[in-house]
């Protein structure tokens with residue numbers, strides 16, 4: 257999505273803003289230093305990884321779930337008046353779609369025909385809450401209810417995302433108004449850093465050992481449901497974790513592996529690209545820690 261943006265376009269980001277900012281061309285060294293809380297970070301070390309701002313890139317992020325909606329509408333309204341032909345993009349997860357301010361933003365962007373592309377990264381979990389358990393109705397119907405053009409895409413397929421975003425961005429630039437992209441995604445590293453269910457799948461003995469005593473104690477407690485019911489619940493939980501980990505860790509759901517396969521037709525280009533990325537990452541980490 258960010259590949260279609262240029263100077264004068266704006267980015268309203270959620271609590272996962274680092275990847276779009278890097279794609280937008282933010283200095284990776286200053287970004288890493290920000291995450292380390294250093295004065296020479298992009299927000300003088302005061303924002304951390306959840307509150308990243310770059311006035312030069314018209315980029316703002318917020319750890320307040322749903323806040324990228326109103327920020328995106330503000331950016332889009334400013335673009336309409338101050339930078340005609342430019343647009344705004346807001347990124348958020350499907351969990352944010354239950355926040356009032358985000359739904360109000362979709363309403364206003366559509367009513368005022370603002371150049372705003374709303375990108376919903378749907379990984380079916382709002383950190384630890386399965387989104388379907390707290391979401392009424394169907395996302396497509398909800399968005400179409402606003403009269404918003406709606407693109408549903410496989411978020412793991414970089415090409416499909418690029419194509420859909422191109423259409424939506426061109427339309428908005430030419431005065432066609434807002435659009436909504438629903439990208440089905442998978443969190444390959446889990447929903448937060450050190451996500452325990454995936455660690456348990458990868459290293460069952462190491463991760464389960466400290467839990468053995470508390471689990472045994474809870475199963476043997478006199479109060480509460482019968483041990484059979486409790487064992488059943490534990491079994492269901494393990495089944496769910498295994499299914500989720502299987503999906504997340506499958507190579508079919510790895511966007512980099514899938515993009516890599518496409519580039520294998522040109523091995524020299526692929527090798528150069530991988531070497532460039534590796535060197536850039538190493539150089540940025542070394543410089544940030546210096």
Ligand SMILES: Cc1ncc(C[n+]2csc(CCOP(=O)(O)OP(=O)(O)O)c2C)c(N)n1
Nearest residue numbers: 319320321348349350351352379381382383
């Ligand atoms: C207003 C608000 N409520 C609750 C939280 C705590 N919180 C942080 S992330 C998150 C889940 C967000 O889910 P989603 O938007 O789907 O994004 P994901 O983390 O799945 O990428 C919650 C509830 C918050 N940061 N802000």
